[in-house]
Amino acid sequence: xxxxxxxxxxxxxxxxxxxxxxxxxxxxxxxxxxxxxxxxxxxxxxxxxxxxxxxxxxxxxxxxxxxxxxxxxxxxxxxxxxxxxxxxxxxxxxxxxxxxxxxxxxxxxxxxxxxxxxxxxxxxxxxxxxxxxxxxxxxxxxxxxxxxxxxxxxxxxxxxxxxxxxxxxxxxxxxxxxxxxxxxxxxxxxxxxxxxxxxxxxxxxxxxxxxxxxxxxxxxxxxxxxxxxxxxxxxxxxxxxxxxxxxxxxxxxxxxxxxxxxxxxxxxxxxxxxxxxxxxxxxxxxxxxxxxxxxxxxxxxxxxxxxxxxxxxxxxxxxxxxxxxxxxxxxxxxxxxxxxxxxxxxxxxxxxxx
Amino acid sequence: xxxxxxxxxxxxxxxxxxxxxxxxxxxxxxxxxxxxxxxxxxxxxxxxxxxxxxxxxxxxxxxxxxxxxxxxxxxxxxxxxxxxxxxxxxxxxxxxxxxxxxxxxxxxxxxxxxxxxxxxxxxxxxxxxxxxxxxxxxxxxxxxxxxxxxxxxxxxxxxxxxxxxxxxxxxxxxxxxxxxxxxxxxxxxxxxxxxxxxxxxxxxxxxxxxxxxxxxxxxxxxxxxxxxxxxxxxxxxxxxxxxxxxxxxxxxxxxxx
Numbered sequence: 358x359x360x361x362x363x364x365x366x367x368x369x370x371x372x373x374x375x376x377x378x379x380x381x382x383x384x385x386x387x388x389x390x391x392x393x394x395x396x397x398x399x400x401x402x403x404x405x406x407x408x409x410x411x412x413x414x415x416x417x418x419x420x421x422x423x424x425x426x427x428x429x430x431x432x433x434x435x436x437x438x439x440x441x442x443x444x445x446x447x448x449x450x451x452x453x454x455x456x457x458x459x460x461x462x463x464x465x466x467x468x469x470x471x472x473x474x475x476x477x478x479x480x481x482x483x484x485x486x487x488x489x490x491x492x493x494x495x496x497x498x499x500x501x502x503x504x505x506x507x508x509x510x511x512x513x514x515x516x517x518x519x520x521x522x523x524x525x526x527x528x529x530x531x532x533x534x535x536x537x538x539x540x541x542x543x544x545x546x547x548x549x550x551x552x553x554x555x556x557x558x559x560x561x562x563x564x565x566x567x568x569x570x571x572x573x574x575x576x577x578x579x580x581x582x583x584x585x586x587x588x589x590x591x592x593x594x595x596x597x598x599x600x601x602x603x604x605x606x607x608x609x610x611x612x613x614x615x616x617x618x619x620x621x622x623x624x625x626x627x628x629x630x631x632x633x634x635x636x637x638x639x640x641x642x643x644x645x646x647x648x649x650x651x652x653x654x655x656x657x658x659x660x661x662x663x664x665x666x667x668x669x670x671x672x673x674x675x676x677x678x679x680x681x682x683x684x685x686x687x688x689x690x691x692x693x694x695x696x697x698x699x700x701x702x703x704x705x706x707x708x709x710x711x
Numbered sequence: 712x713x714x715x716x717x718x719x720x721x722x723x724x725x726x727x728x729x730x731x732x733x734x735x736x737x738x739x740x741x742x743x744x745x746x747x748x749x750x751x752x753x754x755x756x757x758x759x760x761x762x763x764x765x766x767x768x769x770x771x772x773x774x775x776x777x778x779x780x781x782x783x784x785x786x787x788x789x790x791x792x793x794x795x796x797x798x799x800x801x802x803x804x805x806x807x808x809x810x811x812x813x814x815x816x817x818x819x820x821x822x823x824x825x826x827x828x829x830x831x832x833x834x835x836x837x838x839x840x841x842x843x844x845x846x847x848x849x850x851x852x853x854x855x856x857x858x859x860x861x862x863x864x865x866x867x868x869x870x871x872x873x874x875x876x877x878x879x880x881x882x883x884x885x886x887x888x889x890x891x892x893x894x895x896x897x898x899x900x901x902x903x904x905x906x907x908x909x910x911x912x913x914x915x916x917x918x919x920x921x922x923x924x925x926x927x928x929x930x931x932x933x934x935x936x937x938x939x940x941x942x943x944x945x946x947x948x949x950x951x952x953x954x955x956x957x958x959x960x961x962x963x964x965x966x967x968x
Contacts, residue, residue: 569815569826570821576805580802583796583801586796587813591785
C-alpha cells in the first residue's frame, strides 16, 4: 500500500498529463471534454455543500451558474456598450474587465442570489424545497430569455457573444501559448486553470467539512430539531450553505463564459440542474472524492459513448442500426438505474473503501 | 432557597387543547428535580416550551436569577439549558465523537474565513473542541466507541451519547426527557450513578421520567403534572402520599402491586 502522499503525487502527475494524452488521442475536442468535466466537478462540489452537507435539496442550482456566467458576459463583452448609449460614451469598446475582478464579483453576486433564494425557503425541506428551488431556477432562465426588452440587458435568446477569454499576466488564454518551443493550445491552458481552481475548491470544501461550520451543516441535515437544541442557529447556517454553494456556482459560470466566449439562456436549463444533482448523488452525497468521481463519470461517459457508438456499430454490423444519440441516452439511463439499484448511497459514499 | 429555573403560570394551547394550564415549575440550584405525570399530562410540552422549541402563550421565565425569553432554542442553550429527547435524536451518520463536537458549537466561534484559511486560532479551537468532546465521552463512559457511527451504538450508549452531547454545551441545567426509557434494571442503575455524578459536578438536572422507583430514589424535588396543571410539588415522600397524585397517577400503579 502506498502512502497518502505517494497516491496524491501520482494523481497529480496523472491529472497534469491528461490534457496531453487527450490531445494526442482525440485532439482539441477531447481536451474540451475534460475541461467541461472539471467545470462540472466545480459545480458539483458547490452543490454538494447545499445538498450533501446541509441536506437542502436544491433543483435550481443552475440559476447561480447562469448568474455568474451573465455577470462575466456583461462585464467582459461589447454587449453593454452596444445596448446602452451611456456606456458607449464611456467605454466605446466594452468594459473588458479583468477576470481577477469578474470572478469574485460573479461569486459574490451569486452568493447574494443564494441568500435571496434561501431566505424564503428556510422552513421548507425535502420535496417542497426542491419544488421551490426548481421554480427559482426556471425564473432566472426565463428572465434571461426575456430581458432584451424593454432594456436590452441579456440580449434574450440570442445570448451574449464575444466574451473575452481569460488572461494570465496579460497573456490571453484564448490563443495557444508558445513555451520553450512547444505550442500549448488554448483548451489545455484552460484545463490547467480549471484544475487549479478545482483543487482550490476541494481544499475549501474539505476544510469546511471538518470544521465547526461543516459539522453544524451535517447536524442540520441529520436532525434539524436536535441541531437547534444544540444551539445551532439553523437559519444563519442554512443561508451560509446556500450562499457558499451559490458562489461556487457563480464562479463556475464566469469560467464557463470566458471559456465558451458565448452564453445563452439555453445553457442553463433545468436538465443542467438535474445533471449536476445526479453527479452529486451518483458519486456519494456529502463525500468530496465521491462527488468528484461522480461528476467526472457523468461528464465524460456520455462523450465516450458518443465517440464510440458509431464505430462500434460499424465494426459489429457493418452499418448503423440505431441512432447513436438514442443508444447514448439509453445506456446513460441504464447506468443511473443500476447505480440506484446496487449502490443507493452512491459509487463512493463516505466510509467505504476508506 | 435559590431557584436556578423558576417558571410561573405557563400556558400553552394547541388549537383547542390546553397542553399547559397555568403550570409553574421551580428547580433548585444543584438539585435533581423530577417532572412526572401520566401520559399526555404535558411534560414534554413543558420541556419544549422552556427550551424554546415551542412558544408559550403566557408565563414568566426566570433562569439563574434573570428573566429569559424562551424564544429561540439556540439562545436558550447559550444561556445554559441543554436538553435531551424522549425519542433519541442523535446525528446518526456522524461519528460518536462528532456528535459531541457539535455540542461545542455555541461555546466556540471560528468563522468562515478562519476556517477557509485555517488560521492558528481556528486550529487551536478545533483541537480544544476535540479534547473537550473526548473528555465528555470518557465522562459518560463511551469513549471506546468514539469513532463508531452514532447509529451503530447500543440503545443505552445512545442515551449516554445524548447526555454527553448536551454536557458538551457547558450547561447549568440539564433537561432530560425520559432518560431511562427502554433501559433494563442494570442500565437504569448505571444511569442513576451517572446522573448523581453529574449533579455532584455542579450541573442541575431536571428530568421527566416514568419509572417511579428511579424518580423517587434520585430526585430531591418532584413536580407532578396532570392535564396541563401542577397537582403537587414537593419532596418525594410528600408527593408519594399526596391524595391528588395517588388518584391521578400513582394510584394506578398501586392497584397493580
